[in-house]
Amino acid sequence: MKQTRKSATSERRGQERVVDEKWRTALTSIEPNKILLRGYPLDEIMGRLTFGETIYLLLIGECPSPGIGRMAEAMLASLIDHGATPPSTLAARNTATTGAPLRACVAAGVLGFGRYHGGDIESCMAFLDAGLELVRRGTSYHDAAAEIVDRWNETGDALPGFGHRFHTRDPRAARLFQMALELEVEGTHIQMIRAVEMLLHARHQPDTPPLPINIDGAIAAVCSDLGMPPTVANALFIISRVPGIAAHAQEERDRQRPMRQIDPKDHIYDGPSERRLPERRK
Amino acid sequence: MKQTRKSATSERRGQERVVDEKWRTALTSIEPNKILLRGYPLDEIMGRLTFGETIYLLLIGECPSPGIGRMAEAMLASLIDHGATPPSTLAARNTATTGAPLRACVAAGVLGFGRYHGGDIESCMAFLDAGLELVRRGTSYHDAAAEIVDRWNETGDALPGFGHRFHTRDPRAARLFQMALELEVEGTHIQMIRAVEMLLHARHQPDTPPLPINIDGAIAAVCSDLGMPPTVANALFIISRVPGIAAHAQEERDRQRPMRQIDPKDHIYDGPSERRLPERRK
C-alpha cells in the first residue's frame, strides 16, 4: 500500500533502510514459455482480442464487454493524431531533424502531454463528479451545472472539456456520444456534461465564441460512465497519441533534410483528399 | 526531399539560410470541424476501425485488409508487456517512485527501447532479406540460411530474431506463425526464417541452449511478408509497449511507497491465476 510522504520522512531520519519483503505485481506473469497477461495466456489473446481490447485488459484487469470494447477502441482512435501543430508533435519533429532515433523523438513528444494538452481529461472527470455530488444531494442537473461552472470560473482556469482552438463542433466528441447512445452505455456523467453544455449555450453571448464539448470532455464523461478510473483515462491519451507522434517523426525523417528550421505555420497538407471508408466497414 | 549530410554541410558554410517553401505532411488534415486521417474523417473511423487498424492506416497510408488487420492486432498485442524485469520497465518504475507524472515515466521507459531491446526487428528484416537475395540468385533456402548464419556469426553479434532469456519456445512467435498460416499471408520471409530455424536445429549441440525463433524474429518475418517497411516495424514495438510501461508506472504509484529502492529480483506475481478467455472470444 502506498504510504504518505510522512512515511518517506521516516526514511529520511537517518535510519538504515529496512530490507523490503518481496514486492508484488499483478499485471503480467513471466515463466519459461508462458506469458500471462492478467491471467490470460498472451498467445491465446493474440488473434482473439484486438490491441485495443488487450490495452483495456491490461489497464483494468478484465476483458471488456463488446460495447465497452467498442467505446474503448473509438476513444483510442479519436486521439491518435491532431496534425503537425501541437507543441508535442513539434517537439518530436525537432528531435527527429537532429537525426535522433525514433524512440527519442517519441519520448520528446510524450513529455509535452500535460496540463494544457491532454491533461483536461482528469480535471473534467473531477468537474463532473462535483456536479453529480450535488445531484445526489437533490440538486437538479441544471442547477448543479450552473454551480460547478460558476465555481470553476472563479479560478480563472478554462472549463475542462469545453472549447477548442479550431473546432466549433468537435466531430470526435459528437461521434463518441452517438456511439454511447447506440451502445446504451450512457450514464450520469454524460447527462451531467450535456447539462453543462446546455447551460453554456443558454448563457452564450452573441459576440463570444461558442464553447462546444471537446474530445477530452467526451472521453472524461464516457470513461466515468464506463467505470474507468482517472488514472486509466489519463493513460489513454498517451497510449493513443504515441502512434501519431511516431508517424510524424518518421515523416520528418523520410521527407525533410536534417537540422532544418521547422516553422509550424509554413506547412500544407498533401495527403489524400477526403474519402469514404470501404462499404464493408460501415 | 531528404538531402545528404553534404547538403547539411552547405548550410554549414556560413550561407544565409534559404527561406523554406512550404513543407508538407500527408498524415492528418486539420480544418475547423473536420479531421482527416490519411483522408478518412476521424469521426467516421471511430466505431468502424479498431485502434489497431487505425494505427496501421496512419503508418502505412491505407486501411488494412481483414487478414492483415488481424495480423497487425496480434503483433501489437504480442509486445504489449513482458513483466517487471526489462530495464525499460525498471527505468519507468524508478521514475514513477520519484513521484514524476505518468508521461515522464513513459518517456523514461521508451528511451530504453533500442539496440538490445526491441531493436532486433529491423536487424532481422535485413538478415532475412540478405538470405532471400541469395535465394533469388538460385541458392536453396537451406544453403542461403547457412550462408547468412555463418556471415552473421563472424560479427560476434547474436543472431537477430533467435533465442530468448527465458523462453525455449516463444509462445508469441509460435502463435503468430500459426495465424499467418491460417490467414494465408505466409511468404518468402517466413519461409526464410523457418529455414534458419531448421538449420540451427540441425547444428544444435546437445550441451548448448536452443535458439528458438523469438517474437522479434516472427514479427520481422511477418512484417516483411505483409509489405510493411522496417521503419513501421520499428515503430510497432514502441507503440505496443507503451501501454505496458504505463501500466507498470501506475501500479508502482498505486501499490508502493515513494522513493523506494526497486530490486528487480525481489518481486512476485500476485495477479490472477491462469485462466481461459470467455467462450465467445474463441
Next chain:
Amino acid sequence: MKQTRKSATSERRGQERVVDEKWRTALTSIEPNKILLRGYPLDEIMGRLTFGETIYLLLIGECPSPGIGRMAEAMLASLIDHGATPPSTLAARNTATTGAPLRACVAAGVLGFGRYHGGDIESCMAFLDAGLELVRRGTSYHDAAAEIVDRWNETGDALPGFGHRFHTRDPRAARLFQMALELEVEGTHIQMIRAVEMLLHARHQPDTPPLPINIDGAIAAVCSDLGMPPTVANALFIISRVPGIAAHAQEERDRQRPMRQIDPKDHIYDGPSERRLPERRK
C-alpha cells in the same frame, strides 16, 4: 507577456490564431562570428569566467560578485552526485544497460528529479518566506519557526529542507553555511532556517530520528539570501546532477555487460579511499 489560462481559452473558442508579432529572447545573441551571452562575447567569457560563473550569468543576467560566485560554485558542486542508489540514477543506469546513447540515459535520469527528489528546494524557499512574513509583522524568529512548522505538519508532508535517508548531519549543508558565514552573505533566510533547526532540536523526542537541515534546505536558504529566484534554484539541481547522471551511465556502459538486472542493493564502492585535496587547493 504571459497570459492566464483564460487567454488560452480564447484561443480555444474557435478563433483563427492571430499571427504573432516577433517574439523575444534576452539570453543569447547569435550573429555571424559573434556570440553574446547576456551581452558578453562568449569568447571573452571563455578563460575569464568559470563554467559556474557562466551558468549564473546566463540564468540571472549579470556576472556574480566573487562571494556570490563562490557560493554558486559550491552549491553546484554539492549536488553533483549522490551515489548509485537514487531512483533517477537507477533509471539512467537501466537505460544505459539497453545500449541507449548517453543523451537518452541522461534524459531518463533527469525525468526522475521532481517532487520527492530535488524538488524540495522551491518548497523550502516558500516555507522560509512564510516564516519571514510573520517576522516582518513582528513575530520573533522562534515563534515564527514554531508556527510554520506546525502549519506544515498539518499537511502530512515532510518538512522541506530537513531530514535525510542516510545523514544525521548533512556535511554539504554544514559546509555551505560555513561558507556563507565566511563570505558574509548570510541573511534572513539562513537565520530563519536556523531558527527552525533549533526548534526541531528542542522538540526532539529521544526515540525519534533527528531532523538535520539537508542540502536542499541549505541551498534554499542561501539562494533566497543571494536574491536568486525559485525558478533558478530549481534549475540548479538539474544542472548540477546531470554530470553525475552522465558519469553513472558511462560507468554502467564501461564496466557492465548489456541488459543486466540492476539490483540497487548489490553494489559496493571500489573507487579511491578517502583522500585530501592537494595543498594548493586549501
Next chain:
Amino acid sequence: MKQTRKSATSERRGQERVVDEKWRTALTSIEPNKILLRGYPLDEIMGRLTFGETIYLLLIGECPSPGIGRMAEAMLASLIDHGATPPSTLAARNTATTGAPLRACVAAGVLGFGRYHGGDIESCMAFLDAGLELVRRGTSYHDAAAEIVDRWNETGDALPGFGHRFHTRDPRAARLFQMALELEVEGTHIQMIRAVEMLLHARHQPDTPPLPINIDGAIAAVCSDLGMPPTVANALFIISRVPGIAAHAQEERDRQRPMRQIDPKDHIYDGPSERRLPERRK
C-alpha cells in the same frame, strides 16, 4: 568487465540468470554523514574546487592541473548556449509551452543532441587520430591531412569539426586555441587539425563557402591533447548545454503564453547590447 553481445546471447539461450556477485562503482561513496567524490570529501571540495573542476574530477577520476582546469572551464562555457534556433532548444521550448515542468523540457532538449548536433566531437577525435596514425608512420602532417580529408570526403559526410551554419570564423574555436597556446597544452591533435585547416584553405575555391574549424573540432583536438577520452568529450556537450536549455525553457515559461505556436524565424534578441566584462575579470 563488459562482455560482447554474444555473451548476452548466452543469457538468451533459456538459461536461468546467474545471480550477480556484487557490482561495483568507483564514482561516489555514500556513508552516513560522509560523501566521497572519487575519494575526496564533497564538503572539502565545496569552496575549493569550482563546479567545472568538480565535473572533471568526477568524469576523469583526478583533480585537473590548473592549466587543464582552465581549459575544461573554457570548453564547458563555450557550449553553454547557441540561441533559440537549434532544434534541441526548440524541442525544449515546445515542451515548456505545454506547461511541462523544467525537467521535462530539459529532457526533451537533451534528446536532440546527437549525430548532427554535438555529435561531431567524437567523430572528429577519430578523424584526427587517423591522421596522427599516418604521422606516426612517417607521413608529414600535410600529407596526412590530405589523406584523411580525401578519405572522409568519399563517405559523403561533412568533415567533422569544420564549417558552421552561421560563422565563417568560429570565435569560440579561435579563443580555445589561443588559450591552449598560452597555457602550453598544445599537442599533436591541435597540430593535426591546424594542418587540415591549412589544407582546406589551400584547396579553397573562390565561389565556395569557407570551412573554418568549429567549436566541436577545437574541443575534439583539445580534449585529445589533454588525454580526455571520447566518452568524456561526448558528455561535455550535454553537461554544458543543459544550462542553456534550462534557461530557454524558463524564459519561454516566463515571457510567453502557454500553447503558443513557436516559429523559430520570428524572434529577435532584446537582451543587453554588447558589453565588456568588468576590469577585474581580464
